[in-house]
Amino acid sequence: MQARVALVTGGTGGIGTSIVKRLAGMGHKVATNFRDEARGRAWHQGMKDAGFDIAMAAGDVSSPEQAAALVQEVERQLGPVEILVNNAGITRDSTFHKMSAQQWNEVICTNLNSCFNVTRPVIEGMRQRKWGRIVQISSINGQKGQYGQANYAAAKAGMHGFTISLAQENARFGITVNTVSPGYIGTDMVMAVPEEVREKIIAQIPTGRLGTPEEIAYAVGFFIPDEAGWITGANLSANGGQYMGW
Numbered sequence: 001m002q003a004r005v006a007l008v009t010g011g012t013g014g015i016g017t018s019i020v021k022r023l024a025g026m027g028h029k030v031a032t033n034f035r036d037e038a039r040g041r042a043w044h045q046g047m048k049d050a051g052f053d054i055a056m057a058a059g060d061v062s063s064p065e066q067a068a069a070l071v072q073e074v075e076r077q078l079g080p081v082e083i084l085v086n087n088a089g090i091t092r093d094s095t096f097h098k099m100s101a102q103q104w105n106e107v108i109c110t111n112l113n114s115c116f117n118v119t120r121p122v123i124e125g126m127r128q129r130k131w132g133r134i135v136q137i138s139s140i141n142g143q144k145g146q147y148g149q150a151n152y153a154a155a156k157a158g159m160h161g162f163t164i165s166l167a168q169e170n171a172r173f174g175i176t177v178n179t180v181s182p183g184y185i186g187t188d189m190v191m192a193v194p195e196e197v198r199e200k201i202i203a204q205i206p207t208g209r210l211g212t213p214e215e216i217a218y219a220v221g222f223f224i225p226d227e228a229g230w231i232t233g234a235n236l237s238a239n240g241g242q243y244m245g246w
Helices: 014-025 037-049 064-078 101-129 150-173 195-203 213-222
Strands: 005-008 029-034 055-058 083-086 132-137 175-182 235-238
Touching (some): 005 064, 014 029, 014 037, 014 083, 014 213, 029 037, 029 064, 037 055, 055 064, 083 101, 101 132, 101 150, 101 175, 132 150, 150 175, 175 213, 213 235
Parallel strands (some): 005 029, 029 055, 083 132, 132 175, 175 235
16 A cells, blocks of 8 residues: 555544554554644654654644644645544533533534635645545534534534535545544543443443444544545444444
8 A cells, every 4th residue: 555644633632543543554654733732742752652653733723724734734744645534523512502602613613614624725735636535533423413412413414514525526536535423432531421421321332332442543544545445425334333324
């Protein structure tokens, strides 16, 4: 497999770290962004200690200007971005009748607007080179909804609308655009939930367990090789059977 330049947004989180490792393990040159410099440096050192040489660039992907600067810096370090994984995401949970405009806007800007902000600076280069891979990390809750997450579910559902439109526009340029929709994954955030709440979640999952970040990274990796070039506009649900749809 030819080594490509890959950018994973939000790569310092639980799922993001596994995606970064997976793509690096496939032989690609991988970069990610950070907002908190101290946390970013600590993560970078940890990856180095684990044998992964990952490029780092500052940038808040909810900002069009910072996202453009981020892409420019990654391309300065590694070359043109050929693989993009839009993984950055946050939650600001609240029932809608109590949700503030700030809670709504922060989630929409970070989870959905970031897809535009980061993809726009790389798409023209992909079209010129006649090759590209773009993967959005959505969520089971973008498919089935979730109590207290109208903002998050709206953003995650919007990501797939973005995927299928972009897929249609760019298929003839050798660019595939797909979505991975994880279910409940055993990240630090989920493991911090009280045990009795986790048990209720697991009881709804046919496989009887939480997923692992590595399993989501495997799903992302599936879309990357040349052999996956005929798969575009797809949504891969990786949720242990918790939500099954066509």
